[in-house]
Structures are given as C-alpha cells and as structure tokens.
Amino acid sequence: MPVVTVGPATVHVDAEGFLTQYDEWNEELARQLAARIGIELTDEHWKAISFLRADYPTHGETATLRRVSTLAGIPIKQLFVLFPGKPAKKMAYVAGLPKPRGCV
Amino acid sequence: MKRLVILGAGTAGTMVANKLRRRLPMDEWQFTVVDRDDIHLYQPGLLFIPFGTYRPDEVRKPRRRFLGAGIRLELGEIDRIDPARQTVALDDGRVISYDYLIVATGTSPRPDQTPGMLGPEWRKSIFDFYSYDGSVALAGALRDFRGGRLVVHIVDQPIKCPVAPLEFTFLAESYFRQRGMRDQVELVYATPLSGAFTKPIASAQLGGMLDERKITVEPDFLVEHIDSERKVLVSYDEREIGFDLLVTVPLNMGADFIARSGLGDELNYVPVDKHTFQSKEHPAIFAIGDANDIPTSKAGSVAHFSTEIFVDNFCDHIEGRPMTRAFDGHANCFVESGDGKALLIDFNYDTEPLPGEFPIAKLGPLSLLTENSRNHWGKLAFRWIYWHLLLPGRRLPLPARMSMAGKHQPDKEN
Numbered sequence: 001m002p003v004v005t006v007g008p009a010t011v012h013v014d015a016e017g018f019l020t021q022y023d024e025w026n027e028e029l030a031r032q033l034a035a036r037i038g039i040e041l042t043d044e045h046w047k048a049i050s051f052l053r054a055d056y057p058t059h060g061e062t063a064t065l066r067r068v069s070t071l072a073g074i075p076i077k078q079l080f081v082l083f084p085g086k087p088a089k090k091m092a093y094v095a096g097l098p099k100p101r102g103c104v
Numbered sequence: 105m106k107r108l109v110i111l112g113a114g115t116a117g118t119m120v121a122n123k124l125r126r127r128l129p130m131d132e133w134q135f136t137v138v139d140r141d142d143i144h145l146y147q148p149g150l151l152f153i154p155f156g157t158y159r160p161d162e163v164r165k166p167r168r169r170f171l172g173a174g175i176r177l178e179l180g181e182i183d184r185i186d187p188a189r190q191t192v193a194l195d196d197g198r199v200i201s202y203d204y205l206i207v208a209t210g211t212s213p214r215p216d217q218t219p220g221m222l223g224p225e226w227r228k229s230i231f232d233f234y235s236y237d238g239s240v241a242l243a244g245a246l247r248d249f250r251g252g253r254l255v256v257h258i259v260d261q262p263i264k265c266p267v268a269p270l271e272f273t274f275l276a277e278s279y280f281r282q283r284g285m286r287d288q289v290e291l292v293y294a295t296p297l298s299g300a301f302t303k304p305i306a307s308a309q310l311g312g313m314l315d316e317r318k319i320t321v322e323p324d325f326l327v328e329h330i331d332s333e334r335k336v337l338v339s340y341d342e343r344e345i346g347f348d349l350l351v352t353v354p355l356n357m358g359a360d361f362i363a364r365s366g367l368g369d370e371l372n373y374v375p376v377d378k379h380t381f382q383s384k385e386h387p388a389i390f391a392i393g394d395a396n397d398i399p400t401s402k403a404g405s406v407a408h409f410s411t412e413i414f415v416d417n418f419c420d421h422i423e424g425r426p427m428t429r430a431f432d433g434h435a436n437c438f439v440e441s442g443d444g445k446a447l448l449i450d451f452n453y454d455t456e457p458l459p460g461e462f463p464i465a466k467l468g469p470l471s472l473l474t475e476n477s478r479n480h481w482g483k484l485a486f487r488w489i490y491w492h493l494l495l496p497g498r499r500l501p502l503p504a505r506m507s508m509a510g511k512h513q514p515d516k517e518n
Contacts, residue, residue, distance in 0.1 A: 064261075066260065066371065067369070076326070076328070077328060077340050079340075080326075080340040085341065086298075101399060
C-alpha cells in the first residue's frame with residue numbers, strides 16, 4: 001500500500017487515495033483531505049462524517065447515502081449539496097474509510 | 105418436537121426446507137413454511153417475457169409442488185416476528201412458535217419509494233420487469249413501441265440480479281435491430297454506479313459492449329423523482345433525462361414486517377454474520393438468500409451456493425457444535441447479450457469476475473466474460489434445472505466455493 005503525506009501526517013492509502021487504516025484518521029487530517037477536493041468542512045459536513053466514522057466499526061462497511069440519510073437524518077439531496085458530484089465517495093474519502101463498494 | 109419455521113418459499117426458502125428435511129429426523133422436527141401465496145415465480149424468466157421468448161405461464165408454478173412431504177405450508181401475510189417470545193404473528197391473528205427461524209422473504213421492487221414513479225404514466229410509459237405483472241405489461245409496450253428514446257434505469261443498489269438491467273438493454277437493442285427499427289430507437293442506460301458494473305474488469309468488458317451497440321451510459325445518476333407530466337427523470341444533482349419509454353428497476357427493499365419487528369437495516373435487510381447468516385442480534389434467527397445484508401450479489405446463484413454451506417452449519421449449530429463452514433460470497437451468472445449469445449461471470453467476496461474458462465464436470469467448460477451461444481443455451485437450460493434439481497435441493501455439479509481453476513488473472517501492472 002502506498003504511503004502519502006497529508007499536511008503534517010503520513011498515512012496509508014489505496015490506489016485511489018482512500019485511507020486504509022481506520023486509526024490513522026483524525027479531524028485535522030479530515031480538514032486537509034476535504035481541502036484537496038475543494039471542500040471546507042462546516043458543522044453539517046461534520047455531522048455526516050461523524051456518523052460515517054461511528055457506523056463503520058460496527059457495520060463493517062462504509063455507509064451508503066441511503067444509510068446516512070435514514071440513520072443520521074440528512075436528506076440525500078443535502079448530501080449532494082455538501083459533497084457535490086459523488087457524495088458517497090467524497091464522504092468516505094474525507095472520513096478516512098474505504099471507498100463504498102457500490103454493492104454488486 | 106422441535107419447531108423450524110421458514111418465512112418465504114422462494115428460491116432460498118424452498119431449497120433450504122427440502123435440504124434440511126433430508127438431514128433432520130422428521131419424528132423430531134416440525135417444518136413450517138409461511139408465504140403469502142401459492143405461486144412460485146421463476147424470477148430469471150421475467151427478463152425474457154417482454155421479448156416473447158417465454159410465455160407468462162412458463163414461469164409460474166404452485167409453491168406446494170416443490171416442498172417435500174411433511175413440510176407444512178401456511179399461507180398468510182406476516183405481521184411481525186417477536187424474537188423474545190420466539191413467535192411469528194400473521195395478519196389474521198394466527199401465531200406460530202419457533203425454536204429456530206429462517207427468514208427467506210427476499211427483496212422486492214418498491215416503485216412507491218421514488219416520487220412520481222407510481223403516477224399516471226405507471227405501466228403506460230413507465231415499466232418495471234422484476235414483477236410478473238410488470239414484465240407481462242412491458243411485452244405489450246415493446247410490441248407497440250414506434251420509436252423514440254428508451255431509457256433503462258436503476259434507482260439504487262443493491263438490486264437483485266444486478267446484471268439483469270444490462271441484459272435487458274442488450275436484448276432490447278437486439279430486438280429492435282431484428283424488427284428493423286434500431287435507427288428509430290435511442291437507447292440510454294442510466295445507473296447510480298460510475299460504470300456499467302461494479303467490478304473493474306467486468307465493467308470494462310460490459311461497458312465496451314454498450315459502446316459497440318451505441319447505447320449511451322449516464323453514470324452516477326441517482327434519481328430523486330420522476331416528472332411524469334414532462335416524462336423526465338430528475339436526479340439529486342438536478343440532471344434530467346427525458347424518455348418516451350422508461351424501463352426502471354425500482355428501489356429494492358426487504359419485507360416491511362422485518363422493519364416492524366425491529367430486525368432490519370435501512371433497507372429492511374437482516375444484519376447477519378456474512379459467513380454463517382446467523383442474525384447478529386438473535387442467535388435463533390437466520391436470514392438467507394436476498395433477505396440478509398451480506399455484501400455480495402442478491403441472486404439465485406448466491407442463494408444456491410450459500411444454502412449448501414448454511415445447511416451444514418445449521419446441522420452443527422442445533423447439536424451445539426460450532427459452525428465451521430464459511431460462505432465465500434460465491435456468485436455465478438449468465439449475462440444475456442442479445443442475438444442468441446451470453447457471457448458467464450463467476451466471482452466471490454474477494455475475487456472479481458475474471459476471463460478464462462469455467463469447468464463443469466461432464467458438460468465441459470463454459471467460457472468466462474466472453475459472448476457465445478453455448479452460454480445462452482446454458483442460461484435457457486437453467487430453467488429446467490431450477491424446477492427439477494435446484495428447488496428440490498438436489499446436488500448440482502457446481503462447487504459451493506468459488507474456484508480459481510481456469511480463471512486468468514490479468515497482469516495487475518496493466
């Protein structure tokens with residue numbers, strides 16, 4: 001797995017830049033990752049990211065948009081405003097989780 | 105007597121009932137299967153009805169006929185499961201007690217979950233083909249179609265038989281060509297995925313086949329609502345796709361009684377251990393087939409392979425022994441590509457569909473990820489196998505675990 005430097009931190013990522021180690025993530029890193037994709041994190045962004053972080057260890061998979069919408073109470077439409085274009089991938093990227101598998 | 109209750113007499117429920125009936129002593133076990141009706145639908149056949157390949161009566165048979173002697177079939181709507189009391193309540197007041205419960209109620213298309221889908225255009229210019237009525241209605245619509253834009257659309261993943269929308273698209277392209285009207289039909293494939301399929305090698309192959317057939321792909325398209333007056337799909341990020349004929353795959357969800365029972369995730373699937381299918385919360389409850397949340401395809405082949413593992417594990421579990429067999433996520437699907445040809449894909453949790461050959465004892469190998477007529481005939485022959493071998497729970501010459509034999513791993517550097 002490649003190692004990259006994000007701000008002051010050195011982290012393990014996959015070929016597309018998603019973090020591979022859950023514990024290497026922290027809030028400062030999230031701000032740096034978000035900046036790389038042109039997002040400045042607001043409280044609303046943090047609500048989604050905190051849910052993803054909390055859900056992952058028990059669920060074992062990165063939450064889908066529908067899961068975030070249903071369980072964290074953020075409408076899907078709003079997730080598209082917060083993380084434009086590809087919200088599921090962008091949220092996972094900032095939250096330091098694997099790319100959502102999109103199911104099969 | 106110990107009481108085993110199976111909810112759902114579809115592919116997974118019927119196979120498991122018949123296999124366990126042979127493994128467990130009938131003087132010690134009472135088998136009850138619950139379903140809402142007595143019609144078993146051969147779901148892979150729904151793909152072919154719109155094109156006239158199958159007649160509607162070829163895909164429906166009584167469920168009872170496929171359940172072995174001694175298995176009781178109760179017909180009724182399920183109200184809820186009470187895991188603390190170990191009971192299942194039906195709508196009409198009947199209560200069925202269980203020692204072990206197997207949930208096999210599958211997943212269903214839910215057109216009510218997308219605003220505008222069930223409006224005045226439903227079954228006029230908006231169709232689904234994952235239901236019997238939808239598939240039969242679509243046959244008429246295709247016959248009467250005089251040209252324009254046909255959009256094949258998926259609301260969201262996961263869906264059962266995830267390759268079926270692609271197959272429908274290939275078959276439609278071939279159908280219009282054979283009717284001499286291909287140049288009057290614009291074909292669009294709108295998907296919430298970033299490409300034709302989820303896994304990279306198959307996605308590239310299937311994407312290439314869409315390109316060759318001049319089918320436009322609209323990727324990353326997550327529908328918010330359908331404006332049926334303007335006949336337009338509108339996405340959450342405000343893109344629009346107009347249609348003359350829409351063939352959509354509605355949101356798929358597990359049964360509502362699972363939510364009422366407090367047993368489901370956000371799509372009413374039962375969270376289970378992905379190797380044993382035991383409920384994460386209630387050790388006496390298992391969920392098999394499409395009804396659980398395991399991260400592989402919702403498909404009959406998965407139900408089949410996983411059932412073999414499940415039955416061994418279940419027999420150990422009821423004797424107090426640890427469950428030692430682990431399901432690997434094995435799936436295997438024929439993909440119809442039109443003109444009497446099909447591809448075959450074979451994969452699991454860890455290995456994506458790869459090219460090569462798929463060995464079958466006595467019949468010889470089928471080629472993987474390559475179109476040919478042998479695969480197409482394999483797919484058609486499967487209907488006989490389904491009714492006569494698969495549902496009765498007889499063993500097929502196919503391994504439950506995926507094998508790498510015959511598969512080629514492309515050079516990862518490329």
